Amino acid sequence: MSAPLHSALAGAGIISLRPYQEAVVSTVRDVLRYVRRPMIYLPTGGGKTRVATAITQLTLAKSAGRVIVLANRKQLVHQFAAALRTAGLDVGILQGDKTTGLHNRVIVASIDTVHARGCIFEDVALFIIDEAHGVAGSEKYRALLFRYNRVPVIGLSATPFARGLGKPYPEFGGKPLFEELVVGATVQGLVDDGYLTDLEIYCPSKPDMTGAKSVRTAEGEMDFRQADIDEAADKPELVGDIIRHWLKLAGGVKTIVFASSIAHSKHIVEQFRATGVTAEHLDCYMDDDTRAGILERFGRGEFTVLSNVALLSEGFDVPDTACMILARPTKSLTRFLQMVGRVLRPAPCKTHALLLDHSGSVERIGHPFDDLPLELCDGSPNKAGKQQREKPEPKPCPSCKFVKPAGIRKCPKCSFEPERQNDIEVIDGELERFDRxxxxxxxxxxxxxxxxxxxxxxxxxxxxxGWVAHKYKAMFDVWPRNMRDVPATPTAELLNWLKSQQIAFSRVREKQQEGRSHV
Known part of the structure; x- marks a missing residue:
């Protein structure tokens, strides 16, 4: 952390931050000098709310204006407000009939309420948008940002690759919706540093999605059509397999289930209860008090399995949840990562998290810790196509060297078909463990x-x-080309890597000196 930032944090009474969170705050402060709308990427559990709280405190300390935090769900509004209040801030809420304290300098608002009431904010110094990957597909968000196009906006997201997040608009003078992506940490880096828990993945039986049609999601990604998911996933043999594998692999640990539909979720709960496992279903049609009661009882450990469809993919925070059952097939990287992130938070006695993937999503999308397409998509066909993880490249046939398209096993030239190599390890004849x-x-x-x-x-x-170039090559195994000369505050992850490089170099020199001393 730089000395100026350290002084600013101490002088403003800022909440304590992890090293990489401090680096994010510092980088955002620098970025806001030349762009108006940066997006912060931190994985689920990386502390986006704490970073936003520190930025809010700094903004209030140096400006007479107000900070408006926007969220797209009632649950997120109240969670964010609670976090800000814990940091000692006076916070108002703008959300339906829960609206209160609008005279405060910090307001946490539901975008739906803001839009419905046509709210006009005065003296706004900063907008902060939670789960900002949804902004590109929301007319409500875009209308608000167009109106306040001269006010700085900070987006927060664990999945900042939705289509159109980097799209230019005339309302912004031809500049993008979000102009710069600030990468705070990676999932693997946070796992290595102990801030997130490691993950074991098993891939038991899965629904047959052959012939299922795809539709575009609000984030601009393609995903299975809901009707096809319902038909494929809610079958007795699949539900029974979900229960059987959970009892064998995860029996007794606190578990969250993502089902394909409300009926499917209720069916899974019924089957868990039939085997003596305490389980509850949660959906968006329940009233606020009922949902809150179920979540509180789950948090206290009064029952073991909580099943839903997509309600808990954002804003759900029960760290001792150690297992997730993914029973909803998806092709959407955003949805997949949001769901998996629910079980990665560390907790006492939690050595790792468990993912039981009954959806085939891991095979389709990849391991949740793999490198992500961390680039703001401008909505163009080429850019939009890159938002999924990189597809396999065409490879030459081992027999005749004919270059065949990716995904085709049998060579169209010589008919050679290699023996299938599976990256799934079969355990006990029926349980399959995914190897990254x-x-x-x-x-x-x-x-x-x-x-x-x-x-x-x-x-x-x-x-x-030359030092920069050599360190770059040490990390990526290629020399830097076409890089912009724009310095950025180093993260704890990079500094730790440099330290490990220095240690390794020192050990080599020690061995060399020892060798010379024996000559």
Whole structure:
């Protein structure tokens, strides 16, 4: 953390932050000098709310204006308000009949209420948008941001690759909806540092989605049509398999289920109860008090399994939930990561989390810890197509070397078909454990972010440009090309990596010196 930021944090009475969170706050402060609408990426459990709280405190300390926090769900509104109040802030709420304290300098608002009432905010110094990946597909959000196009906006998201987040608009003078992506940490980095828990994945039986049609989601991704999900997933043999595998692999641990439909969720709960396991169903048609009561009882451990469809994919925070059953097939990377993130928070006695994937989503999308497409999509066909993880490239036939399209096993030239190699380990003849595939190449935005951090380290230490290039090559195994000369505050992850490089280099030198001493 830089000295100026340290002084600002201490002087403003800012809440304590982890090192990478401090780096995010510092980077956002720098980025806001030349862009108006940055997006912060932090994985679920990485502390987006704490970062936003620190930014709010800094804003109030240096400005006479107000901070407006926007969310798209009632539950998120009240959770965010509670976090800000815990930090000692006076917070108002603008959400339906729960509206109160609108005279305060910090307001947490439901975008639906803001839009329905045509609210006009005065003296706004900053907008903060929670779950900001939904902004691009929301006319309500866009209308508000167009109206206040000169006010700084900070987006928060664990999945910032929705289609159109980087799309230019004339209302912004031709500039993008979000102009810069600030990468705070990676999932794997947070797991390595102990801020998130590790994950074991098992892939038992799955529904047959052959012939299922796809539709575009609100985030601009393609996903299975709901009617096809309902038909494929809610079958007696599949539900029975869900119960059987849970009893064998995770029996007794607190579990959240993502089902394909409300009927499917209720069916799963019935089957759990039939085996003597305490379970409850939750859906959006329940009133607020009923939903709150179920969540509170689950948090206290009064029952073991909580099943829903998609209600808990955002804003659900019960750290000791150690298992997730994914019974809803999806092709959407955003939905997949939001759901998996619910079980990655650490808790006492929680050594790892467990994912039982009865949907085939892991095979379709990849491991949740793999590199992500961390680049704001401008909505163009080429960019939109890149928002899914990289697809396999065409490969030559091992027999005749004919280059066949990706995904085709049998060579169309010589008919050679290689023996199938499975990355699923079969256990006890029926349970299948997913082994993570090799990491994919880093995304361009990730490479630029690392290069920018190395530039700042070099400037701080007085290192040469050659040092930057060699460290970049050590990380990515290629020399830097077409990189922008834009320094960025180094994250704790990068500094730890540099330290490990230095330690490794020192050990090599020690061995070399020992070798010379014996000559």
């Amino acid at each position: 595939k090799a990491k994919k190449p880093a995304a361009p935005d990730r490479k630029q972010h690392v290069y920018s951090q190395l530039l700042q380290v070099a400037r701080n230490k007085g290192y040469s440009p």
